Amino acid sequence: MNIKKWFHLFWTTLLIGSLGAVAAGLALQGITGAIPFKGISDLMLFTFILFGYGMLVSVYSQLGFFAYLILNYMGFGVFQRKIWQYIQLVLALLALFDLFFLRSFIGGGRSLIADLALGLSILFTALAVAHFKVRDTNASAWIPTFFFMTGITIVEMIGVLRIGVDNATLFIVVPLIACNAFQILRLHRILQPAAE
Template sequence: MNWLSIKKWFHLFWTTLLIGAGGAVIAGLALQFVNGKIDFKGIGDFFLYPLILLGYGMLVSVYSQLGFFAYLILNYMGNGVFPQKVWKYIQLVLSVLALLELIFLRTVVGGERNVMSDLILGIVILLAALIVSYFKVKSTNISALIPTFFFMTAISIVEVIGVLRIGVDSATVFIVVPLIACNAFQILMLHRILKPTAG
């Protein structure tokens, strides 16, 4: 890995950090407006709340980047163990199973859960995955479709499992917005980082 490649990865890290922070601020403020609970007791609170959101967004960003590198390792191992075509089918099946688990199986197993919340979340993740996959294919080629879809569905769902156990919709929105934004940015930028430099 040469210096230019390290510089690109470093740029990806900081840019993703900013996207996570921005996503958390947008999600946090939007939730405050929707819930109608904006109650700043002073000028200190007015500045402190966005700072807390920024810090939280950065933590979500780092969590997203850990998931991204775990995906890169998993993808590398999958391509090494299975034929490329078989590995793509495996990723597609895992993506579908992850979405089904999120939307249906969690509600069946935990009957007290609200099926509508999981259904909406599943549809949001699915739509985000389809949109990001479209732009990834447009930027590269059709071979990027299934890996991108797998990352944006299965890996994203694994990353949000922890907060889903809390069972609070606002907490889910608070993590999903910056997480999806970070995941989308990283997978869309990957081919630019891996692109060999001329000379």
């Protein structure tokens, strides 16, 4: 990867995060109507704030993505390829199990339905992204993609999960999943050597 390719990935991910945040924010505003707008200028300001917030989430997602790449590189250095794949799969399943059940049963006061909906949406998104990644590359990409889209995404969401407000969770989940999916699906295309 060179600077030009990284720069392209950075700005496109920034745009994906911003658009995801604007879509989630406007949809949530349309459903709940939580913020009373006095005019079109309030709506434009709200959209601008959502756009900036999406940029922040995308930078956070990119930090998680590069942290995962380093973790994956170190994992291959320490463990055999097959063992590292099994470790990633177990960690992804543990993260999902924690999101599905442990927060509701141990934390108390949480809605099991909200946690199940969040966990299932992350699970189905991870399965879909892993399917497309395998289709574009090879079968060995399934477990790393699934781990990144579940385990790393859940770790990136820990701060908002501690708040326990469903609207706040939705605000970060939509742009975060969009950015993570975009980055993992673009990685093999960026790393391909240029055709001569």
